Amino acid sequence: MDKRTTAAAVVAELRDGMTIGIGGWGSRRKPMALVREILRSPLKDLTLVSYGGPDVGLLCKAGKVKTVVYGFVSLDSIPLEPHFRAARQAGSIEAKELDEGMLQWGLYAAALRLPFLPTRAGLGTDVMTVNPHIATVRSPYADGEELVAMPAIHLDVALIHMNRADVRGNGQFLGPDPYFDDLFCMAATRRFMSCEKIVDTADLTKAGSFHTLKINRTMVDGVIETPNGAHFTECPPDYDRDEAFQKEYAATARDPAAWDAFARRYLACESEEAYQEAVKREAVRSR
Amino acid sequence: MSAFTRAEVCTVAVADAFRGDGEILASSFGTVPAIGARLARLTFEPDLLMTDGIASLVADVRPVSGDAPGEPVVEGWLPFRAVFDLLWNGRRHVVMIASQIDRYGNHNFACIGDHARPKAQLLGMRGAPGNTISHTTSYWIPNHSRKTFVEKVDVVSGVGYDRAAKLGKQTSRFHEVRFVISNLGVFDFGGPDHAMRLVSVHPGVGVDEVVENTGFALAIEGDVPDTRAPSDEELRIIRETLDPAGARDNEVPS
Numbered sequence: 001m002d003k004r005t006t007a008a009a010v011v012a013e014l015r016d017g018m019t020i021g022i023g024g025w026g027s028r029r030k031p032m033a034l035v036r037e038i039l040r041s042p043l044k045d046l047t048l049v050s051y052g053g054p055d056v057g058l059l060c061k062a063g064k065v066k067t068v069v070y071g072f073v074s075l076d077s078i079p080l081e082p083h084f085r086a087a088r089q090a091g092s093i094e095a096k097e098l099d100e101g102m103l104q105w106g107l108y109a110a111a112l113r114l115p116f117l118p119t120r121a122g123l124g125t126d127v128m129t130v131n132p133h134i135a136t137v138r139s140p141y142a143d144g145e146e147l148v149a150m151p152a153i154h155l156d157v158a159l160i161h162m163n164r165a166d167v168r169g170n171g172q173f174l175g176p177d178p179y180f181d182d183l184f185c186m187a188a189t190r191r192f193m194s195c196e197k198i199v200d201t202a203d204l205t206k207a208g209s210f211h212t213l214k215i216n217r218t219m220v221d222g223v224i225e226t227p228n229g230a231h232f233t234e235c236p237p238d239y240d241r242d243e244a245f246q247k248e249y250a251a252t253a254r255d256p257a258a259w260d261a262f263a264r265r266y267l268a269c270e271s272e273e274a275y276q277e278a279v280k281r282e283a284v285r286s287r
Numbered sequence: 288m289s290a291f292t293r294a295e296v297c298t299v300a301v302a303d304a305f306r307g308d309g310e311i312l313a314s315s316f317g318t319v320p321a322i323g324a325r326l327a328r329l330t331f332e333p334d335l336l337m338t339d340g341i342a343s344l345v346a347d348v349r350p351v352s353g354d355a356p357g358e359p360v361v362e363g364w365l366p367f368r369a370v371f372d373l374l375w376n377g378r379r380h381v382v383m384i385a386s387q388i389d390r391y392g393n394h395n396f397a398c399i400g401d402h403a404r405p406k407a408q409l410l411g412m413r414g415a416p417g418n419t420i421s422h423t424t425s426y427w428i429p430n431h432s433r434k435t436f437v438e439k440v441d442v443v444s445g446v447g448y449d450r451a452a453k454l455g456k457q458t459s460r461f462h463e464v465r466f467v468i469s470n471l472g473v474f475d476f477g478g479p480d481h482a483m484r485l486v487s488v489h490p491g492v493g494v495d496e497v498v499e500n501t502g503f504a505l506a507i508e509g510d511v512p513d514t515r516a517p518s519d520e521e522l523r524i525i526r527e528t529l530d531p532a533g534a535r536d537n538e539v540p541s
Contacts, residue, residue: 025367072411079410091404097397099416101371120461121375121417124446124454130402145457176342177366 002167005222007037007272010192014038014157017066019047021107021153021188023160023181024233026076027053027241029173031161031194033229033272038064040270049153051103051179053233054249057083061259062267065093069153071100075246082253099127104180106153111186116149123148158188161230162215163238164207165195165223171215172204175236178214185219194224196238228276244286245279291517293470294319294539295525296489297429299517300473302327304425304466305380310334311422312365312379318538320382320427321351322529329524342366352532374414377461380423383415385467387440388426390483390503392464392476394419394445402442415444420451423463429538431469433502448481470539471497473514478506487514 011034014020024030035055038046045066050056052073059065061083073084087093098106099121109117118137122128128148137149160181162171171193173181185191193215204213232242232249252259265282269275301323305313308327313335315324325348328335339345344363349355365373373379386409387395394415400406418424424445428435443450451459467474467483471492478484484506488494490513498505517525525535 070411072413074410080408085408088398088405088408095402097402097412099412100367100414101375101417104368104371119375119417120420120458123416123420123458124443124450125412125416125419126397126402126443127412127416130442143457146455147458179367 003169003220003223004167004198005192005224007034007194007224007226010034010222010224011037011041011043013190014041014043016043017045017047018156019049019154021049021155021158021184022055023158023179023184024053024055024230025051025177025179026072026074027233027246028076028177029161029175029179029230029235030055030233031159031229032231032233033194033226034159034192034224035059036267036272036275039267049103049107049155051100052081052084054081054246057081060084060087060093067094067096069096069098069103071098071103075250077241077243078246078250082250086253096131097127098122098131099125102127102148102150103153104183105150107180107183107187109150109152110154111183114152116151118147119150120147122150153187155184155188156190158184158191160184160193160215161226161235162193162195163235164197164199164204165193165215166201166204167198167223168201169193169215169217169220169223170201170204170213171195171220172208172212173214174208174212174238182214182219185215191220192222192224193220194226194229196227196229196235198223198225226272229272231276231279242279244283291522292536292539292541293489293491294535294541295517295522296514297468297470297539298323298326298525298535299521300466300468300514301382301425301427302330302521303515304382304468305332305335308332308335308380308423310336310378312336312338312373314338314379314381316382317384317427317429318351318534319429322525322535324382325351325529326521326524329528330521338365348529350529350531352530352534371417374418375421377422380425380465381418382425382427383418383445385426385428385435385445387435387437388428388467389437389440389447390505391447391449391481392445392467392483393440393443393447393450394426395440395442397442397444399441412444416446419445419462419464420459421461423465425464425466425468428467428469431471431497432500436501436503438503448476452481471500474505482506484508485511487512489514490516
């Protein structure tokens with residue numbers, strides 16, 4: 001089956017109020033081309049589930065978000081995501097803040113179609129008070145230990161970005177960490193994978209050993225080729241983070257005029273191609 | 288004995304926090320903890336494991352500043368998923384930074400103010416809840432003041448001893464907050480009911496200065512000694528091998 005589609009077709013499937021899981025980690029291998037397509041849409045009231053980076057910051061800043069489920073939201077080289085901070089401090093989003101491992105457990109429970117998975121993480125902390133929907137469970141065995149019953153986090157849609165993929169939905173990471181992208185896909189009803197490059201299935205193992213084929217085609221409904229599509233987050237070995245661009249993005253949180261200029265220059269582009277052209281043009285200009 | 292800086296005393300105090308840990312993952316956040324963990328590994332705790340901060344376990348000790356020589360020797364793969372497994376497995380001692388800490392070691396770096404609408408959103412919970420209930424934790428606080436050592440933390444991201452006690456022995460059996468190292472002194476939780484106790488003051492710091500800058504009553508027993516001075520060998524390793532560019536001085540000015 002050929003699962004190739006477009007970012008526009010993916011976003012046309014989304015509805016206001018949906019729960020959307022976004023793969024990657026911080027400012028690393030994020031499906032930013034798909035995020036930018038959401039920014040161009042009228043979607044609103046989304047619930048985001050993410051090891052958060054600029055995906056969360058941009059969507060919050062654009063007023064697309066009602067709730068964020070997260071362990072952190074960071075730009076890595078800039079530890080605090082400034083637009084997410086602004087949204088939190090303005091009280092404009094609902095925060096379901098979890099321990100990082102609890103977030104994995106919630107996705108894993110949904111992936112395995114279980115109601116919850118037990119863990120000690122969260123006990124004794126304010127994770128339990130700021131998430132009153134999370135209950136505890138007692139071990140039925142001799143130890144009788146009380147544990148957090150981390151509820152399954154079901155996603156309407158998962159969006160991930162890989163280095164390589166084939167048209168059938170097999171996906172390959174070539175960087176140091178697969179993150180939790182497979183769990184995001186398995187926890188979701190509809191699953192979309194953007195990638196740097198679509199290659200023949202037989203060529204996948206030429207780029208990396210079969211250990212890098214973390215995403216198999218049972219996990220994916222649509223494949224979108226988006227070269228440089230994780231920009232400005234890193235996507236090694238294809239490219240590093242665009243630190244200059246990230247710095248410019250972060251600085252816009254302190255200055256409404258700078259945000260307006262940034263949004264006009266990059267986010268008002270009518271397509272991903274136009275965005276990539278604008279990034280190239282501005283990079284040449286500032287050199 | 289050579290002259291030494293406050294940052295170097297703090298570095299050695301962090302290294303000493305890893306004493307006896309053996310073959311576990313030593314994780315550290317902040318510049319001084321990064322140097323301190325490496326110092327422990329190069330001296331009295333040679334079996335400690337360390338990552339490159341990305342997804343590799345590195346077998347050689349890499350400098351924190353300056354030019355690193357060649358490529359690291361990789362001894363293992365530790366993506367985030369494996370980090371979570373390892374930390375729930377318990378073979379880890381983490382040194383985390385605290386934005387706030389209270390007398391029982393409850394820790395906050397999530398946000399300042401009301402969590403529903405914070406005055407300042409900080410890091411979020413990150414891994415602190417799972418870390419503190421699963422393995423040994425120490426804290427590094429480079430700016431000791433009444434704003435960091437507080438009567439009550441705004442949000443609890445890391446479990447302290449009073450909360451661990453409420454969870455019961457079974458659930459809290461892996462909980463240990465070992466040391467707090469600040470720019471003024473070293474603290475443990477050997478006070479009454481595991482309250483924070485002043486273990487030592489850094490050379491040149493008075494007990495009154497520590498008390499003055501702490502927002503709760505510390506347990507203080509008898510004459511408080513000075514934090515131990517770095518040895519000549521430790522100073523050489525810090526200055527020549529681990530931090531030749533002096534990054535430590537940016538975190539703890541002399």
